[in-house]
Amino acid sequence: MKTISYFSLILLMVAASACSKKDNYDPPKEQVNGAILYKGDSIYLEYNRVPYQFYQYGFGKVGPVEQTFTQSGVISSILFNGSYKFIVPNGQGPFLWPKTAGGAPDSLDVTVSGSQQLNIEVTPYYMVRNASISAGGGTVSGTCKIEKIVTDANAKDIESVTLYINKTQFVSGANNIASASVSGADITNPDNVSLSVSIPAITPAQNYVFARIGLKIAGVEDMIFSPLFKLNF
Amino acid sequence: MHDTIEKTKLINMKKYISIFSLALVLITGCSKTDDEFLDIPPTSVIPADVAFSDPALVLAVLGDLYNRQLDFSSLDGGWSTFADFSESFPSDAGSYNIVQRTGWSYSEWQVNWFDSYAYIKDLNLFLQRDSASTELSAGDKARFMAEGRFLRANFYFEMVKRMGGVPLVLQPLIYDISKGDVSDLQYPRAKESDIYDFVISEAEAIKNDLPADVNVKSRATKAAALAMEARAALYAGSIAKYGAKTPQVSLPGGEVGIEASKANGYYQIALKAAQEIIDGSAGSYKLYEVLPNLSDNFASIFLDKTSVNQEAIFIEDFKANGGKTHGFTTNDQPFSFSDEGDDAGRLNPSLNLVEAFEKLDNTYAPLPTTDASGNFIYYDNIQDIFAGRDARLAGTVLLPSAVFKTGVVDIWAGYIEPDGTITTSDNAVNQKPLPGTTTPVQVVGADGPVNGLALRSQTGFYIRKWLDPTVGSGRRGRGSDVAFIRYRYAEVLLNAAEAAFELGDNATAANYMNQVRKRAGLTIPLAAGDITFDRIVHERRVELAFEGHYFYDMKRWRLANVVWNGSPMSKSDLVSNIGSATKKNTQPWGLWPYKFYNPNSANNGKWVFKETLPSTVTGSNLFQLGNYYSRINDDVIAANPKIVRQPNQ
Incomplete structure (x- = not known):
């Protein structure tokens, strides 16, 4: 008798848990991939620093799906089909984001139907061009050209240019083992900025480092970077 | 046979059910007198009109409202509310993230929106009911009213420090269900300056309804209102002035950021309010100068709850064996x-x-560990390295070999030989023989420091401020009843000094600052010309350490993104630029004492010191522009679309 009642109880639980499909959504599955670009060129950013948001209206309360660009400015989100508004929040990123007349950041309409590519064109204040970084003799040296893109009333000065090296591929002001910097005022020829930094002892030992050149724009919090280099030595 | 019995039972049961239902119908359908009979006033709830007829009951209601005030650092809020910003190291295995993270999330330090407005609603209800009361005496009524308004203003002040301008709700909001529309309950954010103006005007409006009595500390007084006003005006003034350094931290509607032109007006208000306390019109407040030892005297400010302490203005009080204690000492x-x-x-x-505590000749210097050529400096006594410093150092911090209760703090990191070899162990109970000997001896202090050994000091220092020397105060069961001082006279003096300095009156600023410094043993007065912005910043940091000021000060001066810039802190960063307002402070360093071991040397057994970054510290503080004003969560904005987002988030 007892065995039967336990058995029926378990059966009931199994049945209850098996048939609750009715009130659940399928998970989102449409892959939206892309990057933030300037005239087709990648904009390199700091890891986990520059956020972007998707808003979808029509479901009552409004809140964004927020993520951050990767170091190489890549967007990667999984969404439901539908129409969204895409935005980079105010004051984020080393680029000019379109604004409304009121000064608030303007949003882009994005319609998701199936997996798709989403490339966003923006105007960065500067670009770090022709970067070349090499290692040798315990030193990492890099050169680059700084191209000033925004030259109108919104133009900003260079605060500093810094060569960062790190043990891992995350290379930035917050993640580095050594850096060398030149301030904007000391840059005489923006077409040829060269920097070098000596490689400190690394524990545990490894025979490679990652390096990037970052440009800090005066009055803008987020830096813009050169592509990432992996250097063996 | 069996079946018949069952049937009879069933019929009987049906009969009972019908009788019972009839009875039920009769009861529910019955006359009005029964209605009244059932309408019994609950014995566990006191209705508002009863509560607001008796001053003792109103005080009980008010006691709850006092308890719900919010402080940045608070003794009952947990030790970790004092821990961040590289002013200290958290020696607790569950809290290492404080020194391992590389920055703060935008929602850090936010207020709980719903709890906060529930509290504001209760405050508004309190004020409404108090003013509607007919049975309280006019004096009681006015004082309760003023206390309620003080608590509300002080709470809005706490909100504006964290969130910038918030919806300013000054009456209880009641949802009219018949209208089915909430839009008139949705308040937009007020301007940041509006909230500060509100705090200032409330303080002015209520100050004369509050007692001007130095012995009232845990309830609002005239001095508490004025101290709040002075601090609020000072904050507003500095946001107006120094906000120019970070123009991105503002919103077009003024919800964040204050126009630079308002700075002077706010500084004048701050100075005037502070001077009203200083000139004695709010009660006879003065600096606590009781004990001959200046360090003990400084520590006693925070322990002495008797009437001798005329420095504390407004406190959160506790009572051991009385139900309200805290575990700070534990x-x-x-x-x-x-x-x-x-x-x-x-x-x-x-x-x-x-090392920020200056020398008695008013100069800054790192603690001397090595001479010019990089050799260790040998000290006979472990405390000699701290000699000739601001007395507040030993009053705020338990240095190695400091006395606490009846014991001596045993802090030393091991034995060091001339070639730099260190003999130490992972715990004081694990003894080791010294080089050339075989008998195991203790090779590290019982109180640390050992890297990664939690609950012992890992920097070489313990906190002294707020630490209760009463017997039993460190037990979990008893707890400590040291009070948390929210406003005190020394801060009022420093507020006045800063306001005067910003208004260009350096002589007045020097006068107020020297009073605070003299109490700390810095008897050489600063001249008017010595008062600089860096001096003001420094004085507040050392006098008000671990009182919940440092973070808000760095924010309002817009120094937070400069001192916490996210880059690691090297030893040369540590020992240079001491006293500079913009000095980086991203990682908490320690000072580890070692016993010199060389039986053939005259220096054998003397002390040497090493600046050490605890190995647990892997992150560095990064304060982004978006951290200046904590995030307003999406659910809040979704519920009230009139609320604008914070800048840079």
Whole structure:
């Protein structure tokens, strides 16, 4: 008798848990991939620093799906089909984001139907061009050209240019083992900025480092970077 | 046979059911007198009109409202509310993230929106009911009214410090269900300056309804209102002035950011309010100068709750064996004489803070560990390295070999030989023989420092401020009843000094600042010309350390993104630029004492010191522009679309 009642109880639980499909959504599955670009060129950013948001209206309360660009400015989100508004929040990123007349950041309409590519064109204040970084003799040296893109009333000065090296591929002001910097005022020829930094002892030992050149724009919090280099030595 | 019995039972049962239902119908359908009979006033709830007829009951209601005030650092809020910003190291295995993260999330330090407005609603209801009361005496009524308004203003002040302008709701909001529309309950954010103006005007409006009595500390007084006003005006003034350094931290509607033109007006208000306390019109407040030892005297400000203490203006009081205590002493007492074996030593002041305490000749210098050529300096006594410093150092921090309760804090990191070899162990109970000997001896202090050994100091220092020397205060069961001082006279003096300095009156600023410094043993007065912005910043940091000011000060001066810039802190960063307002403070360093071991040397047994970054510290503080004003969550904005987002988030 007892065995039967336990058995029926378990059966009931199994049945209850098996048939609750009715009130659940399928998970989102449409892959939206892309990057933030300037005239087709990648904009390199700091890891986990520059956020972007998707808003979808029509479901009552409004809140964004927020993520951050990767170091190489890549967007990667999984969404439901539908129409969204895409935005980079105010004051984020080393680029000019379109604004409304009121000064608030303007949003882009994005319609998701199936997996798709989403490339966003923006105007960065500067670009770090022709970067070349090499290692040798315990030193990492890099050169680059700084191209000033925004030259109108919104133009900003260079605060500093810094060569960062790190043990891992995350290379930035917050993640580095050594850096060398030149301030904007000391840059005489923006077409040829060269920097070098000596490689400190690394524990545990490894025979490679990652390096990037970052440009800090005066009055803008987020830096813009050169592509990432992996250097063996 | 069996069946018949069952049937009879069933019929009987049906009969009972019909009788019972009839009875039910009769009861429910019955006359009005029964209605009244059932309408019994609940014995566990006191209705508003009864509560507001008796001053003792109103005080009970008010007691709850006092308890719900919010402080940035608070003794009952846990030791970790004192721990961040590299002013200390958290020696607690569960809290290492404080020194391992690389920055703060935008929602850090936010207020709980719903709890906060529930509290504001209760305050508004309190004010409404108090003013509607007919049975309270006019004097009681006015004082309760003023206390309620003080608590509301002080709470809005706390909100504006964290969130910028918030919806300013001054009456209880009641949802009219018949209208089915909430839009008139949705308040937009007020301007940041509006909230500060509100705090200032409330303080002015209520100050004369509050007692001007130095012995009233845990309830609002005239001095508390004025101290709040002075601090609020000072904050507003500095946001207006220094906000120019970070123009991105503002919103077009003024919800964040204050126009630079308003700065002087606010500084004048701050100075005037502070001077009203200083000139004695709010009660006879003065600096606590009681004990001959200046360090003990400084520590006593925070322990002495008798009428001798005329410095404390407004406190959050506690009572041992009376139901309201806190575990600050339990959590932070030195390990070797902890009242609870596994509860101690969590809050370790950093060398960054310790070396900021200046020398008695008013100059800044790192603690001398090596001479010009890089050789160790040998000290006969472990405390000699701290000699000739601001007395507040030993009053704020338990230095190695400091006396607490009846014991001596045992802090030393091991034996060091001339070639730099160190003999130490992972715990004081694990003894080792010294080089050339075979008898195991203790080779590290019972109170630390050992890297990664929690509950002992890992910087070489323990906290002294707020640490209760009363017997039993370190036990979990008893707890400590040291009061948390929210406003005190020395801060009022420093507020006045800063306001005067910003208004260009350096002589007045020097006069107020020198009073505070003299109490700390810095008897050479600063001249008017010595008062600089850096001096003001420095004085507040050392006088008000671990009182919940440092973070808000860095924010309002817009220094937070400069001092916490996210880059790691090297030893040369540590020992240079001491006293500079923009000095980096991203990682908490320690100062580890070693016993010199060389039986053939005259220096054998003397002390040497090493600046040490605890190995647990892997992150560095990064304060982004978006951190200046904490996030307003999406659910809040979704519920009230009139609320605008914070800048840079």
